Structures are given as structure tokens and as C-alpha cells.
Amino acid sequence: MTDTTQHRASIPHSPAEPDARARLEHAGLEATPRRIAVLEALAALPHAPAAQELLDAVRRTTRMDKVTLYRTLDLLVEAGILQRHSGADGAFRHCMAPAGENAPHGHFQCTRCGVMTCLPPLPTALDATALLPAGVTVEHVEVRLDGVCGRCGKS
Amino acid sequence: MTDTTQHRASIPHSPAEPDARARLEHAGLEATPRRIAVLEALAALPHAPAAQELLDAVRRTTRMDKVTLYRTLDLLVEAGILQRHSGADGAFRHCMAPAGENAPHGHFQCTRCGVMTCLPPLPTALDATALLPAGVTVEHVEVRLDGVCGRCGKS
DNA sequence: ATTGAGAATGCAACTCGGTTGCATTTGAGT
């Protein structure tokens, strides 16, 4: 049968595609169409989207179930390709992990529109470890500034 | 009918009760039994509990619906008596707001047992505002360190 | 090109934290 369906993500290769594929294969993961689509959609967004927003973006090019998205996000976070951050609304956001692994960055989230944006790497590296109770090990530092973004502030 | 039920929170006044009552009245809120019970339970806990854990604690002395707890927490956060923080698991935790309002504190959360503990006030006051995009206003700073606590680290 | 095994995906149903609407109860002020 001739394949006139849109079951396959037969998008003409976008410029970001080879990069996404490379990142996946470098991490030892299969470079499947959905995973590439997720990475491309994420790279194209100027902020760190919630799962639903990311799903909407991916679906403009690729058919994908929400469960697949959640599993893909788990996988990519596990592989260190993405970072996961908790929003002030209790939903998670994801963004590309910066190249310099050791340069953690914080986020700003608007309490009105909910958009979360990445900040440049933190200069004053939190030496908060000095404040910790004895015997603890820190694996991850989360810094989030909540407030009102420029656009919401005007209206 | 004779009232043999435990509908009323007829706990013999605990030492923390007058304080809780004072805080509520100072904020212009009715000092109802549930609100006092929530504040007492929270003050008695050594960490910042999730709603379910707090509800369990309150129910050891007072009958309370979960909706009432959530509404009470909203109210107390709004009044500045409590602080709300996002856990790494997406659930909120609440703790007493420290006396010095201008001294924000961070939190440590164990990724295994989920317990969130308050840290001393941050010494290196985040001057991250310098990193922010133009036009934004910051209302709240959230700093969370995720890792393994002493107890979980041993086992 | 064919095929077979394991990984990836979709679908449905579910869990869990939190919320909403509405009826009932409580409690402060008369």
C-alpha cells in the first residue's frame, strides 16, 4: 500500500536533527523519531516547558502519546541530556542540560503565566553544603526565583 | 443523642497553643481549633511535612478533612505564617515562616525517604537578580538541595 | 530482503496531590 498516512515522522530533516541524533547515540540510546522530535522541539523552545506544552509542540510534527513523552523525558534526564526542574505550580519543566556539566544554572518562573526561563550559570556557587546536617550527600541543587516576567508586568 | 463522639478537639491545652492562637489573631484570622491544631502539629514536627503527613499528625488530636487542611494551609501561607516549598517529588511542603522575614532559608530533601528539612538562613544572599532578564520582579527565592540524608545513607 | 528478539510505542486504566461546589456546622456579636 502507498503510505499516505502520517504515522511516520517524515519531516524533512530539520537542521537540529543530526545534533539530536548524535546526542542520543552518544548516550547509547536508540535514535527513534519521537526522541529526536522531543529534543528538537525542546531546542526550538526559548524556555523550559511543562510536559503538556512540550507535547503540544512535538505533536506539530510527530504523533506521540503522553506516556511515551513521560518515558522519553525520564530516559533523557537519566542519560544527562536533559535536566528536570520543579515548577512553583508543582509541575516539572525540562530543559537541555548545558554543555558545562559543572555549571548549574537557576531558573526564573513567572507566577502569572507560568513560563520558566533558564538563567545563566550561578556565579556565587552555593557553598550551602556547609550549612547541611552531618552525613548528608548532595546530588542536585535547585534554585528558582519566582516573580513576574516583563510581559506580565506590563499588563 | 448523647455526644460520645470525638467531634471536638478537646485536647488539654498544649504548651504551644497560646502561641498559635496569638499568631492567628495577630494576622486577623479566627483562631479555630483546626488552625491551632495545624500550627501545633507543624511546630512539633522536626521537618517540613507534605500535606498527607501533616494531616496524619493533626488527626492524632483533631478530626479534620483534607480539604480543610488545604484551605488552612493556603490561608496561613497567604498570611505569612507559613512558607510553602516545592519538593523534588512535585508535592508541596510547609514550614513555619522564620521570625526574620528577610532571612530566606533553603531546604534539603532526601531523594530516598522524601523528608525535607529546613536549612539555616542563606549566608551568601543570592544576588542572582543581576542575572535576570530585564523587566522582571522577583517575589520569592526557592533553594533546594537534593541528596541522601544521613539515615538513608547508612542503609 | 527476511526474520526474530528486544526495545519502543500506544492505549486504557489507574494513582495521587490538590481543587471546586455545595450543604451543614460553628462561633462571635447582638
Next chain:
DNA sequence: ACTCAAATGCAACCGAGTTGCATTCTCAAT
């Protein structure tokens, strides 16, 4: 005691994220 607004309980709901299982896809070995 009476009244009326505020507080509470109950049931039903919502959205984010998860689980189980059947189907489809990938890739490697023929």
C-alpha cells in the same frame, strides 16, 4: 437564645504523572 458570616465536611472532580499490557518498530544476524 438568635443571627449571619465564616469555617468545615463531603463528594465529585481535575491535571500531572504512572502502570500493565498489547502492538509496532529497530536493528542486527542471517
